[in-house]
């Protein structure tokens with residue numbers, strides 16, 4: 001049984017995080033971009049890692065659709081959850097976790113983490129550029145540009161590995 005990572009990304013950061021996890025799990029990992037819209041078959045996997053980026057408080061729509069449709073199956077598997085987000089203070093992380101993942105999923109997950117984020121607005125539309133400028137002062141004096149928190153990603157990876165080891169005993 002191998003691992004499935006389902007992620008949603010708009011400018012590549014969540015995909016980068018998903019690949020970072022895949023490279024460190026010491027077992028076969030299938031990566032699926034939920035925005036590709038293909039039907040995801042869960043039966044071959046006993047571990048499913050799900051995550052994506054948050055915009056205006058909400059995780060990538062294709063990821064929340066996947067969670068909504070598959071929640072009962074996901075609750076029978078080992079799962080871990082992640083969000084890429086610009087606001088990584090505890091209050092905002094807790095709120096965005098509450099908005100995007102149900103209490104049952106969080107309780108069942110071996111880990112749920114905020115991985116921080118990055119701002120890439122080069123190819124973005126005017127609205128996204130405006131929000132980035134307002135929220136993160138992306139082109140202002142005060143640099144609030146977010147960064148990826150690799151420590152949080154490593155903690156999620158360790159939690160998945162520890163859960164597998166415990167199950168094998």
Ligand SMILES: Cc1cc2nc3c(=O)[nH]c(=O)nc-3n(C[C@H](O)[C@H](O)[C@H](O)COP(=O)(O)O)c2cc1C
Pocket residue numbers: 008009010011012013014015052053054055056057058084085086087088092096116117118119120121127128129131132
């Ligand atoms: C238009 C826009 C809206 C955003 N809204 C939020 C938000 O509501 N909360 C948050 O924590 N981060 C927010 N962010 C930051 C993104 O979550 C961050 O840039 C993330 O790394 C993007 O990941 P992706 O490349 O996988 O899409 C926003 C960024 C943009 C450009």
